[in-house]
Each structure stands twice: as structure tokens, then as C-alpha cells.
Amino acid sequence: MQQIDVFLGRLGRILALTASLCLVVMMFQICLDVGGRYLFGKPMPSTLEIVSDWWMPALIFLPLLNVEWRNENIAVDLFYQGLGPRAQAVLDAIALVCFGVFLALIAYAGFEQAMRAYRQGEFIIGMIPVITWPPRFFLPVAGFLTALLCFVRAVRAVGRAASTKAETSDI
Template identity: 40%
Template sequence: MEQLRRGVDLSMSFLATLASLGVLVMMVHVCADVIWRQISGGPLPATVEIVSRYYMVLVAFLPLAWVERRGGMVRVELIDGFLSRRMILLSDVMAALLAAAVYFGLSYASWGIAMRNYNTGTFVTALQYAVPVWPTYFLAPLGFLLAGLVVMLRALFIATGTDARGDNREALQ
């Protein structure tokens, strides 16, 4: 179980680093566009399209699993004060399974959209340049799938007595 936890943590660190690099490259690209506009009087070709269709999509979807792993999503504990410890654990497992089902459903739905855009070779035209955007449609299903897997692992960790952040908890019996 500890090796599984370390593998997940390493994978999530990689995704967070990749998304951080996406933010950094986006900042450099936008700054270069501003500087180029001042020098030449015109924009770098396709800056808006690349920022909105590549960088922003990367930054939005890849870190979903990392955020889930760190427990950073919104959590409502309205009735937890009235529940026994065992019922809270059961509630946490059920919420994780429901979240995983939603993530997997979103992954499945967005995979169909990604395949449709891949098959048609979707692109946008910017200043007479064709910018292929079909590859970015695969980031959403990937992000949702990874988040769903992380939430499934959280359910497993909670059910076996260790929650997703590594806190020791009593196992469901």
C-alpha cells in the first residue's frame, strides 16, 4: 500500500510540475507577444489561440488529480457532527465513489469529443496560420480519468484505514 501511495504522489508531483511549466511558458509567450507588439507594431501569430487552446487547457485539466490527491476540492461536512466515526468513514467512501463515477463519466464523454476532433483534424485560423487544436481535446479526458483514479484510491485508502493524505484512521468493519 505504501508503494502505491508513493507512486501516486510521484505521478501527481509530475502533473503539478507539468502544469506549472505550462503557466511559466504561457507567461513567457504572452510577454514575448507584448514585446513583439511594441517592436514591430503587430502581434506574434496565434498567441491568443495558443494561450487559450493549449496553455489554459493544460493548466485547467492536468492538475485535477493533484488537487484531488491533496484534498483541495470543496468538501461539505454539514452533518458530520451528528454521525458516528464509522458513518463518517462510510460517507467519505461513498462520496469518493460518487466523485469517481462523475469523473469517469466526464472522461468518457470528453473522450468522444476528443476523438471527433481528432478525426476531423480540428484547427483554428489565426493571421492566415492554421493552428491545429485537436491534440488539446485529449487533455480533458486524461485529466478527468486521472482524477477519477485518484479518488478511487482515496476510497481504498479510507476503507483500509488510511485516508488519502496519509492520516491513520480506523478501518471500516
């Protein structure tokens, strides 16, 4: 399980780096579009379509695995801190399974939509045609990988709960 966690962590960093590169390209493209529009009267073609259908989905979905791997999701632990280690481990397992199931369902639905878009060769006609089916796979890929990480960590949390129970019963 530890090896899967480490592998997913590395993969998450690669996906987050990819999202960072997409951010830089998006900023460069927008700067060229604005500069071209106001300095030369010629904006870059289909900037709005490319930004909204390629760069924004990459920025939203690709870092998802890295955020979960680093435990940087928003959490409210009002009562959690007052619980013992075993109860915390049990709640961690429950939360991770719930989040993993949610992500798996969203990823599954996203995968169906991505496959539909792929089969149709989905594209948008702006100033130039923009192929839009490849970024449809960002959600299912990131969602399934993050769900896998959640399930791996849930198994570890169950193990923590069991070992904590064994330690406290020996006392």
C-alpha cells in the same frame, strides 16, 4: 492499493509541474505578444488561439489529479466533524465514489470528443494554423486518473469503516 495511491501521487505531481511550466510559457508568450505589439507593431501570431486552446486547458485539467491527491478540493464539513470515525469513513467512501463516477463520465465524454478531434486532425486557422487536437486529451487523461484515485481511496475508506466497526463492536 497504497502503491497505486503513491504512483498516482507522483504522476499528479508531474502533471502539476507540467501545468506550471505551461503557465510560465503562456506568460512568456503573452509578454512577447504585448511587447511585440506595442514596441514593434508586430504581435506574435495566433497568441489568442494558442493560449485558449493549449495553455488554458493544461492549466485547468493537468493539476486535477494532484489537487485530489492532496485533498485540496473544496469541502463543506458542517456536520461531518460531529460524526464518529465510522460514519466519516462511510461518507468519505460515498463522496469518493460519486466524485469518481462523475469524473469517469466526464472523462469518457471528453475522450470521445478528443478522438473525434484527433481523427479530423482538428486545427484553427488564425494568423498561423494551430493544431488543437492534442490538448483535447488533457481532460480525459486527468479525469480518468483522478477517478481511479477516487476509487482507490473509496476502497480504503470502506476498509476504515469496516475496521472502525470491528473496533467499536469489541468494546
